Amino acid sequence: MDDDLIIGGEKFSSRLIMGTGGAPSLEVLDQALVASGTELTTVAMRRLDPSSRGSVLDVLRARGIKVLPNTAGCFTAGEAVLTARLAREALETDWVKLEVISDERTLLPDPIETFDAAERLVADGFVVLPYIGDDPALARRLEQAGCAAVMPLGAPIGSGLGIRNPHNIELIVEAAGVPVILDAGIGTASDAALAMELGCDAVLLATAVTRAQRPDLMAEAMRLAVRAGRAARQAGRIPRRRYAEASSPMHP
Amino acid sequence: MNVIINGAAHELPSGATVAQAVQKLTEAVSGVAVALNDEVVSRGAWSSTTLSEADRVEVLTAVQGG
Numbered sequence: 001m002d003d004d005l006i007i008g009g010e011k012f013s014s015r016l017i018m019g020t021g022g023a024p025s026l027e028v029l030d031q032a033l034v035a036s037g038t039e040l041t042t043v044a045m046r047r048l049d050p051s052s053r054g055s056v057l058d059v060l061r062a063r064g065i066k067v068l069p070n071t072a073g074c075f076t077a078g079e080a081v082l083t084a085r086l087a088r089e090a091l092e093t094d095w096v097k098l099e100v101i102s103d104e105r106t107l108l109p110d111p112i113e114t115f116d117a118a119e120r121l122v123a124d125g126f127v128v129l130p131y132i133g134d135d136p137a138l139a140r141r142l143e144q145a146g147c148a149a150v151m152p153l154g155a156p157i158g159s160g161l162g163i164r165n166p167h168n169i170e171l172i173v174e175a176a177g178v179p180v181i182l183d184a185g186i187g188t189a190s191d192a193a194l195a196m197e198l199g200c201d202a203v204l205l206a207t208a209v210t211r212a213q214r215p216d217l218m219a220e221a222m223r224l225a226v227r228a229g230r231a232a233r234q235a236g237r238i239p240r241r242r243y244a245e246a247s248s249p250m251h252p
Numbered sequence: 253m254n255v256i257i258n259g260a261a262h263e264l265p266s267g268a269t270v271a272q273a274v275q276k277l278t279e280a281v282s283g284v285a286v287a288l289n290d291e292v293v294s295r296g297a298w299s300s301t302t303l304s305e306a307d308r309v310e311v312l313t314a315v316q317g318g
Binding site: 072099 | 259277278284286287295311312313314315316318
């Protein structure tokens with residue numbers, strides 16, 4: 001049965017989107033990406049360093065993985081719009097993971113700057129995937145503004161704290177007409193499975209894999225967790241009950 | 253004339269172009285984007301866009317992240 005993820009009219013058979021930050025080497029990253037089965041992976045834009053050897057782009061190209069540039073490191077809408085335009089020029093894609101952070105300690109997304117940038121980028125023809133807090137009202141406003149998906153966090157970037165407010169994630173999912181991608185905070189496979197059980201359409205993670213002791217094995221765990229969580233969501237879980245409900249006949 | 257390329261001062265002949273500024277850092281033309289004073293200069297315009305004294309040129313590429 002086909003169960004494709006569709007973002008901006010484009011189909012993906014994997015619902016695991018990977019980031020590339022934190023990997024100790026391009027070789028380790030390559031093995032992790034293969035094990036994850038991902039078809040869409042983020043990169044950041046930075047000043048070209050003439051001394052650096054090898055490129056994350058070569059890894060993604062060789063594996064046929066679509067590149068999703070982000071605007072990580074931007075604090076204002078203006079910076080994010082310029083970074084997105086540079087990424088479009090360098091990478092020949094009009095897709096952008098919009099990320100506008102409010103401070104370096106929490107790396108939490110700034111909702112005002114993010115919304116401002118999203119409106120400008122949509123008007124400029126971008127396929128915009130905004131990283132946001134777990135805020136159902138903001139998610140809805142960004143969808144109305146023309147974003148192709150919304151990416152609420154589970155917990156701060158790199159924290160591995162999992163999904164701190166599952167109720168809000170469910171509220172976002174219930175109201176959304178675009179894909180909901182759980183982004184940030186995933187620490188281990190059960191977090192990724194929970195995101196999918198809550199009804200998210202996909203999961204984006206990086207640190208949980210790239211800084212694991214065995215990145216390729218964790219990547220495989222995440223691949224399986226996303227599939228398991230998706231299947232469980234579609235299967236429909238049983239209601240939670242206060243007391244037991246016998247699964248065997250009670251009297252011999 | 254002096255031009256700031258990725259935050260560092262470089263001496264370029266007067267009338268130098270964005271393309272010459274990029275060549276200070278790399279021979280690559282794909283996977284690279286340029287902003288001149290915070291405005292994107294598309295690749296097709298690199299060799300026809302001339303620089304002025306104290307211009308700020310940013311040359312960016314994709315790195316691991318996100």
